[in-house]
Amino acid sequence: MTDIQETYVTTGATVWLTGLPSAGKTTIAHELAGRLRAEGHRVEVLDGDEIREFISAGLGFSRADRHTNVQRIGFLADLLARNGVKTLVPVIAPYADSREAVRKRHQESGAPYIEVHVATPVEVCAVRDVKGLYAKQAAGELQGLTGVDDPYEEPETPDLRIESQNQTVQESAAALYTLLSERGLA
Numbered sequence: 001m002t003d004i005q006e007t008y009v010t011t012g013a014t015v016w017l018t019g020l021p022s023a024g025k026t027t028i029a030h031e032l033a034g035r036l037r038a039e040g041h042r043v044e045v046l047d048g049d050e051i052r053e054f055i056s057a058g059l060g061f062s063r064a065d066r067h068t069n070v071q072r073i074g075f076l077a078d079l080l081a082r083n084g085v086k087t088l089v090p091v092i093a094p095y096a097d098s099r100e101a102v103r104k105r106h107q108e109s110g111a112p113y114i115e116v117h118v119a120t121p122v123e124v125c126a127v128r129d130v131k132g133l134y135a136k137q138a139a140g141e142l143q144g145l146t147g148v149d150d151p152y153e154e155p156e157t158p159d160l161r162i163e164s165q166n167q168t169v170q171e172s173a174a175a176l177y178t179l180l181s182e183r184g185l186a
Contacts, residue, residue, distance in 0.1 A: 011084065011112075011185060012085045012086060012112070013081050013112035014074075014089060014113045015029075015032075015086070015087070015088050016091070016113070016116065017088065017090040017091070017116045018117055019092065019120060020120060020122055020146060020147040020152055021131065021145065022126070022128040022129055022134070024118050024128075024164035024172065025091070025092075026045075026048075027169050028090070028118065028162065028173050029047075029088040031169050031170060031173035033086075033088055035177060036086050036177075036186065041086050042085045044088070046073055046077060048091040048092060051069070051072070051076075052069065061150070066094060070099070070101075071098065071101060071102070073102075074102030077102070077106075078102075078105050081109075082109055082110070086185070092146050092152070094147075094151060095151075095153055096153040096156075099115065114159045114160070115158045115159050116158060116160045116161075116176060117154060117158040118162050118172075119154070119162065119163050120163065121165065122148065124164075124165045134148070159179060160176060160179050162175060162176070
């Protein structure tokens with residue numbers, strides 16, 4: 001019988017995919033997760049919607065609540081990464097200072113951290129409109145939509161920028177996989 005440590009790759013890391021709603025963050029994360037799992041990596045996807053439901057229930061969408069939500073996710077991602085899990089985090093995280101605080105937490109713990117900007121233009125996101133948010137905002141049923149009537153501070157120097165409108169999901173995930181490989185994480 002094979003020891004579990006020999007079966008799984010145990011180098012953890014956090015890969016934070018930031019971008020507008022419907023940019024493709026979650027789709028890319030799940031594509032990459034499948035590839036990493038097939039190679040024996042322990043992988044978790046911390047989906048922003050699930051976190052809001054189970055860990056950050058009760059938080060709204062004010063700047064302070066968004067910051068708190070991102071810090072909670074960052075804490076959980078760091079914890080998992082320090083324990084050998086590739087943690088893929090497809091979460092908008094609209095504010096640069098919130099993302100920087102998460103990066104700093106990882107630097108202090110020694111857990112690898114990669115920031116990926118899924119830089120899909122708002123016009124493309126609005127057409128995709130996976131959850132119907134852009135339509136609700138246009139109809140006046142929703143206020144505070146990131147990138148439309150609430151700010152989104154694009155990362156100035158992400159580790160990787162993906163323009164999902166110019167490539168397939170598989171190509172986007174492959175670009176991220178290449179970066180992980182270059183850093184000794186895949």
